[in-house]
Amino acid sequence: MKRLRLFHFDIKTYGNYGDTLLFETVRELFEGFAGGDAFEIVQSRQLRDPVTPRLVDFINQNVDAVVVGGGGLFLSDTNPNQRSGWQWNISLDLLRRIEKPLIVFAVGNNRFIGQADFSDPFREHVNLTLEKSVFFGLRNHGSVESIKEYIDEPNRDRVVYQPCPTTLSSFLYPDLFQAEIPHERRISAESIVGKRQTRVGFDAEKIYTDQIDVLQKLSHEGWQIESVPHARADMGFHDRLKETGIVSDESVLWGNRDVLYQGVNYFADLPIILGTRGHAQMVPFGMGTIPLSLHVHHKTRYFATDIGHEEWAIDPRADDFQDTLYTTINEVHERQPELRKELAGVRQELFDTSMENLAGIYEALTGEAATPSFRPLxxxxxxxxxxxxxxxxxxxxxxxxxxxxxxxxxxxxxxxxxxxxxxxxxxxxxxxxxxxxxxxxxxxxxx
Incomplete structure (x- = not known):
């Protein structure tokens, strides 16, 4: 079996735990496939940096294919540029010059609720990216369907589902995963309601206060309350929660060079998380935690729907938000053993889908079949x-x-x-x- 040399456009950072872990799990998933014999990522570069002619020449001369992603890359105002209209900072001209096949992997449509549509040259750029790809996989079915609207009709069926590798952490780190954990009243929280949300009517102050009121009520009833900020922007809610005196433990998952695997270790025995970030759902879910979230972004509802529990993305603008949140937390606690088994079955399906996709990518690049298997680090x-x-x-x-x-x-x-x-x-x-x-x-x- 030929081991293919891959170039990876990624985003390495210690500033946001989702991105910290995400791009490493993409690498580990590719390199662990087929016992480690199919793929090797030999070089990477930050996808938000401008792609240069020199880099395109390097790619054309030194690798077999190019991986782009994952992450919520389909977003126009993070890393705004007129080269692509989304986060990958490559001009149409240089994109045309890439001679190696592209692999768009576990990318998401990250447009916020009520956010303006993509501007030029997004439609032309995303269609050219698809045409040059052997695989175009998006991380949730909501992204698959919403991005199809920008794809020329003959190619829409080529947009497929590829789960985020962070949802597969129990397979990537089986020695850290715990199939059974104590059935205890314990929950961790992360929250950020940013400018994009407040612009379209989300009231950050009220949403933070409502969550804290519910968590205080749970604390008075004997629950253990923890805090798990994923990025600097989460620290406002984190500090307010700590001021109440109910936080028994905290795990700050950003800002230091030793954080890469800290999150998966932390989530290995956590029963329930409440968060607003997509990766505050996906990373904990990958290690068995039951993920509750607020519907402050399309992606949180997309993911909750994909795992069979749309009701776990709770609307914080609803009049009965506090009551719904309190009831949902208690309900999932009561059903914790049953739900963990159910979600383990969902993770197995996501893993099987990923193995089939990687086998298809290998065959598309080489013409040879690859037996799906995986060797974790x-x-x-x-x-x-x-x-x-x-x-x-x-x-x-x-x-x-x-x-x-x-x-x-x-x-x-x-x-x-x-x-x-x-x-x-x-x-x-x-x-x-x-x-x-x-x-x-x-x-x-x-x-």
Whole structure:
């Protein structure tokens, strides 16, 4: 069996635990498929950075295929750019120049409720991306159906379902997974209601207060209340919850270089989570936690529906929100053993779908069949993976700094040429603004 060399456009970060774990699980899923003999990700780059001709040349000369994703990449105002209209920052011209097949993997339509439609050149770009792909898999059925609206009709059937690899953590980390946990009254919470939501009528203050009121009531009834912020933006709710004095434990899953596998360890024995982020559903679910969420984004309802419990994405704008939230938490607690078994069956279906998809990708690229199987990382291999992740992040930061430096130098060079053409002395050509730009550049160049 030929091991294919893959290039991965990803987003490595310690600032948002969902993204921290997500892109590593994509790599582990590909590299663990078929016993580790089918795929190898040999290089990666931040997909939000502008793709350059030099990078396209590297891809064309050194790899067999290109993985894009996963994540909620179909969003226009995170990493806004006029090259694509979504988060992958590659122009139509350079996209056409890529000679290797694309694999769009576990990507989501991340448009917020009430958010404006995608602008040009999104429709042209997403159709070209699909045409150049051997696989175009979206992470929930809601994304599959909503993105089809932008796809030319003859190709719509090529948009398929590929679960987010974070939902498969019990298969990726079987040594950390616990099939049975104590049946205890314990819940952890994460919450962020951001500007995009408040713009369309979500009342962040009321939603936070309503959740805290319910959690305080549960605490008075003997529940153990914990807090699990996934990103800096979650800290406002986290701090308010701690001020009540009911938080018995906290696990801050962002902002440090040792966080990669902390979340999956934490969720391994957590009965219930209440969150607003998509990955505050998916990552806990992957380790067996029952995921309750607020319907503050289409993706939370999409995921709850995919796992057979649309009612677990609760509308915080409803008049009876507090009562519904309190009742739902108690109901899933009462049914915890039964629900964990049910969700284990759902995870098995998602894993089987992923194995079939990877087998199809391999056959599409090689013409050879691959028997679906999977080899997870061992604990020592995970430690090595964490070090490699950190090194890759450092390399990406250097590349970003170099790119900024090159762009700044190019701008300075043009201004120097313009000043010289006008006959201005080179010692006095520049206004103070340009001199200020040159000083930090000089410091960088000199070390």
């Amino acid at each position: 061992t604990a020592p291999e995970r430690r090595t993976a964490a070090r490699a992740y950190d090194s890759s992040m450092r390399f990406d930061k250097v590349e970003q700094d170099n790119g900024q430096l090159r762009r700044e130098l190019s701008k300075v060079r043009k201004e120097l040429e313009a000043a010289s053409a006008s006959g201005t002395s080179r010692t006095s050509i520049v206004p103070e603004g340009l001199r200020r730009r040159l000083r930090p550049l000089r410091k960088k160049l000199l070390g």
